[in-house]
Amino acid sequence: xxxxxxxxxxxxxxxxxxxxxxxxxxxxxxxxxxxxxxxxxxxxxxxxxxxxxxxxxxxxxxxxxxxxxxxxxxxxxxxxxxxxxxxxxxxxxxxxxxxxxxxxxxxxxxxxxxxxxxxxxxxxxx
Numbered sequence: 001x002x003x004x005x006x007x008x009x010x011x012x013x014x015x016x017x018x019x020x021x022x023x024x025x026x027x028x029x030x031x032x033x034x035x036x037x038x039x040x041x042x043x044x045x046x047x048x049x050x051x052x053x054x055x056x057x058x059x060x061x062x063x064x065x066x067x068x069x070x071x072x073x074x075x076x077x078x079x080x081x082x083x084x085x086x087x088x089x090x091x092x093x094x095x096x097x098x099x100x101x102x103x104x105x106x107x108x109x110x111x112x113x114x115x116x117x118x119x120x121x122x123x124x125x126x
Contacts (some may be wrong), residue, residue: 006060017044022079030056031077031084032069041066047078049119050102054078054087056115057108062092067115078119087117 021027021044028047033040043066047056058067070076075088093101093116095109105114 006064014044018042021045023082025081028054028056029079030066030070030087031079032066033073033076035069035072041069042079047080048105049080050105052119052121053101054115054117054119055101055105056117058092058113058115062113062115067092070115070117076117078117085122086120088120090115090117 017027018029022029026046026048028045029042030045030047031040031042045056045066047054049055058064062068062071070087070090071092074090075086076090077084078087079085093109093114095106098106098109098114101109101114101116108114
């Protein structure tokens with residue numbers, strides 16, 4: 001996707017989606033800490049659960065700031081359906097890496113990288 005679309009979405013669309021993304025599936029908010037600033041950020045995404053995993057398509061690729069922040073920290077959070085859960089072990093997968101994921105994920109991975117992270121159940125750590 002062109003970088004100009006990504007910049008517009010970051011400034012305009014993300015602010016609008018931020019109102020409903022934490023409550024309206026398949027949207028969700030990824031909560032992550034800035035690599036340099038240490039500030040907490042919230043980024044709306046389209047996300048799906050598969051068992052204990054969160055799966056997020058990366059239409060802007062692995063170089064999006066929120067992806068780089070999450071990978072650098074090694075954990076973060078996801079807010080879906082009004083509940084915040086911790087996510088750990090984030091990984092970016094390509095089509096070649098998705099053999100163990102559901103068929104629909106493998107299909108999506110043919111067109112974009114996929115971020116996969118473990119969703120931590122309250123009271124347990126990954």
